[in-house]
Amino acid sequence: MVYRHAQLLEYVATFGPAIYPLIAVAIFFEGEAVIYGVMFLVFQGVLSAYISIPVIIGSVVATDFISYQIGKHGHKFFPRLAKFYGGLTSPMDDRLHSLSLAVYMISKFTYGFHRAVLIRSGMIHIPFRKLLKINLITSAVWISVITLASYASWQSLQFVGKSLHYVELFLLGGIIVVLLLSHIVSHFTKMKLLGTPKGK
Numbered sequence: 674m675v676y677r678h679a680q681l682l683e684y685v686a687t688f689g690p691a692i693y694p695l696i697a698v699a700i701f702f703e704g705e706a707v708i709y710g711v712m713f714l715v716f717q718g719v720l721s722a723y724i725s726i727p728v729i730i731g732s733v734v735a736t737d738f739i740s741y742q743i744g745k746h747g748h749k750f751f752p753r754l755a756k757f758y759g760g761l762t763s764p765m766d767d768r769l770h771s772l773s774l775a776v777y778m779i780s781k782f783t784y785g786f787h788r789a790v791l792i793r794s795g796m797i798h799i800p801f802r803k804l805l806k807i808n809l810i811t812s813a814v815w816i817s818v819i820t821l822a823s824y825a826s827w828q829s830l831q832f833v834g835k836s837l838h839y840v841e842l843f844l845l846g847g848i849i850v851v852l853l854l855s856h857i858v859s860h861f862t863k864m865k866l867l868g869t870p871k872g873k
Contacts, residue, residue: 692720693724693725693728696711696725696728696729696732697728697731697732697735698732700729700732700733700736701732701735701736701739704733704736705819708729708733708816708819708820708823709819709822709823710823711725711729712725712729712819712820712823712824713823713826713827716823716824716827717827729816730812730816733812733815733816734808734809734812736788737787737788737791737808737812738801740788740791740792740795741791741792741794741795741801741804742795743792743795744791744792744793744794744795744796745795745796745798746795747792747795747796748796755796758792758793758796759793759796762789762792762793762796763793765790765793766793766797769790769793769794769797769799770797770799772799772803772804772807774807774810774811776790777790777804777807777808777811778810778811778814780811781811781812781814781815782815782818791808
Protein backbone atom coordinates (compact mmCIF):
# COMPACT_ATOMS: atom_id res chain seq x y z
CA MET A 674 0.00 0.00 0.00
CA VAL A 675 1.39 3.39 -0.97
CA TYR A 676 0.87 6.34 1.38
CA ARG A 677 0.95 9.89 0.10
CA HIS A 678 3.61 12.28 1.31
CA ALA A 679 2.80 14.67 4.14
CA GLN A 680 1.48 17.53 2.01
CA LEU A 681 0.81 19.80 4.99
CA LEU A 682 4.49 19.77 5.93
CA GLU A 683 5.50 20.65 2.38
CA TYR A 684 2.95 23.48 2.34
CA VAL A 685 4.23 24.93 5.63
CA ALA A 686 7.81 24.71 4.41
CA THR A 687 7.00 26.83 1.34
CA PHE A 688 6.34 29.88 3.53
CA GLY A 689 9.94 29.96 4.73
CA PRO A 690 10.70 32.59 7.43
CA ALA A 691 7.38 34.34 6.69
CA ILE A 692 5.60 31.59 8.62
CA TYR A 693 6.71 33.02 11.96
CA PRO A 694 4.93 36.41 11.70
CA LEU A 695 1.85 34.49 10.60
CA ILE A 696 2.11 32.34 13.72
CA ALA A 697 2.29 35.45 15.90
CA VAL A 698 -0.88 36.87 14.32
CA ALA A 699 -2.70 33.53 14.46
CA ILE A 700 -2.07 33.17 18.20
CA PHE A 701 -3.93 36.42 18.77
CA PHE A 702 -7.09 34.80 17.40
CA GLU A 703 -6.64 31.20 18.53
CA GLY A 704 -4.04 30.29 21.12
CA GLU A 705 -4.40 26.64 22.03
CA ALA A 706 -4.73 25.15 18.56
CA VAL A 707 -1.98 27.28 17.02
CA ILE A 708 0.52 26.64 19.83
CA TYR A 709 -0.23 22.93 19.72
CA GLY A 710 0.21 22.81 15.96
CA VAL A 711 3.39 24.90 15.97
CA MET A 712 5.06 22.79 18.66
CA PHE A 713 4.04 19.60 16.86
CA LEU A 714 5.78 20.90 13.75
CA VAL A 715 8.78 21.91 15.85
CA PHE A 716 9.10 18.33 17.14
CA GLN A 717 8.63 17.14 13.58
CA GLY A 718 11.58 19.28 12.52
CA VAL A 719 9.60 21.47 10.16
CA LEU A 720 9.83 24.66 12.25
CA SER A 721 12.75 26.02 14.27
CA ALA A 722 12.40 25.75 18.04
CA TYR A 723 14.78 28.70 18.48
CA ILE A 724 12.40 30.95 16.56
CA SER A 725 9.02 29.36 17.30
CA ILE A 726 9.27 29.38 21.09
CA PRO A 727 10.19 33.10 21.40
CA VAL A 728 7.48 33.93 18.85
CA ILE A 729 4.90 31.99 20.87
CA ILE A 730 5.91 33.58 24.17
CA GLY A 731 6.08 37.07 22.70
CA SER A 732 2.74 36.72 20.95
CA VAL A 733 0.98 35.39 24.05
CA VAL A 734 2.33 38.23 26.22
CA ALA A 735 1.46 40.83 23.56
CA THR A 736 -2.05 39.41 23.13
CA ASP A 737 -2.69 39.56 26.87
CA PHE A 738 -1.31 43.11 27.09
CA ILE A 739 -3.55 44.25 24.22
CA SER A 740 -6.57 42.65 25.91
CA TYR A 741 -5.78 44.51 29.14
CA GLN A 742 -5.37 47.82 27.30
CA ILE A 743 -8.68 47.30 25.48
CA GLY A 744 -10.36 47.03 28.86
CA LYS A 745 -8.53 50.02 30.28
CA HIS A 746 -9.17 52.42 27.40
CA GLY A 747 -12.07 50.88 25.47
CA HIS A 748 -14.76 52.78 27.37
CA LYS A 749 -13.47 56.05 25.91
CA PHE A 750 -14.35 54.91 22.40
CA PHE A 751 -17.26 52.54 23.01
CA PRO A 752 -18.98 53.66 26.24
CA ARG A 753 -22.25 51.79 25.66
CA LEU A 754 -20.48 48.57 24.77
CA ALA A 755 -18.21 48.96 27.79
CA LYS A 756 -21.20 49.45 30.07
CA PHE A 757 -22.92 46.37 28.69
CA TYR A 758 -19.72 44.32 28.94
CA GLY A 759 -19.16 45.51 32.48
CA GLY A 760 -22.63 44.36 33.48
CA LEU A 761 -21.81 40.85 32.25
CA THR A 762 -18.38 40.56 33.85
CA SER A 763 -18.68 42.60 37.06
CA PRO A 764 -19.61 39.54 39.21
CA MET A 765 -15.98 38.42 39.10
CA ASP A 766 -14.53 41.78 40.21
CA ASP A 767 -13.84 40.69 43.80
CA ARG A 768 -11.94 37.64 42.58
CA LEU A 769 -9.89 39.74 40.18
CA HIS A 770 -9.05 42.37 42.80
CA SER A 771 -7.61 39.63 44.98
CA LEU A 772 -4.99 39.03 42.25
CA SER A 773 -5.23 35.34 43.05
CA LEU A 774 -2.89 33.19 41.00
CA ALA A 775 -5.51 30.42 41.05
CA VAL A 776 -8.19 32.65 39.51
CA TYR A 777 -6.02 33.74 36.61
CA MET A 778 -4.69 30.22 36.16
CA ILE A 779 -8.23 28.85 35.89
CA SER A 780 -9.16 31.55 33.39
CA LYS A 781 -6.07 30.77 31.32
CA PHE A 782 -7.23 27.18 30.89
CA THR A 783 -10.84 28.21 30.30
CA TYR A 784 -11.33 28.41 26.55
CA GLY A 785 -12.08 31.91 25.32
CA PHE A 786 -12.41 33.32 28.84
CA HIS A 787 -8.93 34.53 29.77
CA ARG A 788 -9.20 37.44 27.38
CA ALA A 789 -12.45 38.47 29.03
CA VAL A 790 -10.73 38.32 32.42
CA LEU A 791 -7.89 40.52 31.20
CA ILE A 792 -10.27 43.02 29.60
CA ARG A 793 -12.21 43.26 32.84
CA SER A 794 -8.96 43.62 34.79
CA GLY A 795 -8.16 46.65 32.66
CA MET A 796 -11.66 48.06 33.12
CA ILE A 797 -11.40 48.00 36.91
CA HIS A 798 -7.82 49.33 36.79
CA ILE A 799 -5.99 46.46 38.40
CA PRO A 800 -2.30 47.53 38.40
CA PHE A 801 -0.72 45.99 35.34
CA ARG A 802 2.68 45.57 36.97
CA LYS A 803 1.16 43.39 39.68
CA LEU A 804 -0.89 41.51 37.14
CA LEU A 805 2.10 41.00 34.83
CA LYS A 806 3.93 38.64 37.18
CA ILE A 807 0.85 36.46 37.62
CA ASN A 808 0.13 36.51 33.91
CA LEU A 809 3.69 35.47 33.02
CA ILE A 810 3.43 32.50 35.38
CA THR A 811 0.04 31.40 34.07
CA SER A 812 1.19 31.83 30.47
CA ALA A 813 4.31 29.75 31.10
CA VAL A 814 2.27 26.93 32.65
CA TRP A 815 -0.35 27.11 29.88
CA ILE A 816 2.23 27.00 27.08
CA SER A 817 4.07 24.15 28.83
CA VAL A 818 0.94 22.03 29.17
CA ILE A 819 0.03 22.50 25.50
CA THR A 820 3.62 21.73 24.51
CA LEU A 821 3.58 18.51 26.55
CA ALA A 822 0.32 17.49 24.87
CA SER A 823 1.87 18.20 21.49
CA TYR A 824 4.98 16.21 22.39
CA ALA A 825 2.86 13.25 23.54
CA SER A 826 1.00 13.28 20.23
CA TRP A 827 4.24 13.48 18.28
CA GLN A 828 5.69 10.58 20.28
CA SER A 829 2.58 8.55 19.49
CA LEU A 830 3.27 9.19 15.83
CA GLN A 831 6.71 7.65 16.27
CA PHE A 832 5.14 4.41 17.47
CA VAL A 833 2.91 4.27 14.40
CA GLY A 834 5.87 4.93 12.15
CA LYS A 835 6.81 7.92 10.06
CA SER A 836 6.67 5.79 6.94
CA LEU A 837 2.89 5.70 7.19
CA HIS A 838 2.75 9.45 6.64
CA TYR A 839 0.06 9.98 9.28
CA VAL A 840 1.45 13.39 10.26
CA GLU A 841 -1.63 15.38 9.24
CA LEU A 842 -3.94 12.88 10.92
CA PHE A 843 -2.12 13.09 14.26
CA LEU A 844 -1.80 16.86 14.04
CA LEU A 845 -5.49 17.38 13.28
CA GLY A 846 -6.57 14.81 15.86
CA GLY A 847 -4.43 16.45 18.52
CA ILE A 848 -5.82 19.90 17.79
CA ILE A 849 -9.37 18.57 18.06
CA VAL A 850 -8.59 16.90 21.40
CA VAL A 851 -6.96 20.06 22.80
CA LEU A 852 -9.95 22.20 21.80
CA LEU A 853 -12.40 19.64 23.15
CA LEU A 854 -10.65 19.49 26.51
CA SER A 855 -10.54 23.29 26.63
CA HIS A 856 -14.30 23.48 26.08
CA ILE A 857 -14.90 20.88 28.79
CA VAL A 858 -12.81 22.87 31.27
CA SER A 859 -14.68 26.02 30.24
CA HIS A 860 -18.03 24.39 30.97
CA PHE A 861 -17.08 23.64 34.56
CA THR A 862 -15.18 26.83 35.43
CA LYS A 863 -16.80 29.85 33.80
CA MET A 864 -19.73 29.97 36.18
CA LYS A 865 -17.44 29.72 39.20
CA LEU A 866 -15.39 32.69 38.05
CA LEU A 867 -18.54 34.67 37.35
CA GLY A 868 -19.85 33.88 40.82
CA THR A 869 -23.06 32.18 39.76
CA PRO A 870 -25.13 31.36 42.86
CA LYS A 871 -25.41 27.74 43.79
CA GLY A 872 -28.45 25.97 42.51
CA LYS A 873 -28.51 27.83 39.20
